[in-house]
Amino acid sequence: DAGVIQSPRHEVTEMGQEVTLRCKPISGHDYLFWYRQTMMRGLELLIYFNNNVPIDDSGMPEDRFSAKMPNASFSTLKIQPSEPRDSAVYFCASSLTPQGPPLHFGNGTRLTVT
């Protein structure tokens, strides 16, 4: 199994641009999570899906952020418009239950907004 696959690995964009992050979970995993990691705030859960349905999006910072899961093998996290404070590493994770074990994390996308 290739594990959770995220793309791109690095993204550099200018303030105001739209950014789309992509994730392919492990086949058979019913749960998919999007996390944001920064030095100041640590590992924050943004949203998670169960069987492609968003269950808890209370961690999504504001309306500029949106996430979709059109099918069991693909999810996107979109930021529009992007701001410098969105700079962070974004991780996607998948698992069989809400707690794992374990949560299988992807390699992350390092986003830099200038």
Place this chain on the structure above:
Amino acid sequence: GENVEQHPSTLSVQEGDSAVIKCTYSDSASNYFPWYKQELGKRPQLIIDIRSNVGEKKDQRIAVTLNKTAKHFSLHITETQPEDSAVYFCAAGAHGSARQLTFGSGTQLTVLP
């Protein structure tokens, strides 16, 4: 909701010494406590976990203890090695529920040669 606090935020130890990281949680319904290790530039990975029906679990040089009454759990690393240097995250969850894991804020462990 659940609140997990983790201490210390940074920890430096000499190679060969022991390291202890502590976490507290607030929700008595939590019954599952994993620890994740994140090496620099890499993804978090599960290293050990414990369920509420046991008080301690060991795996070679790492161990986790749980005190349900006090609502705290700890990670112990003995005979530390440079490759133990990483950020460690504790988490709390409730197996069998729809509630996702709540992570602590992380501890940067540095093992000095």
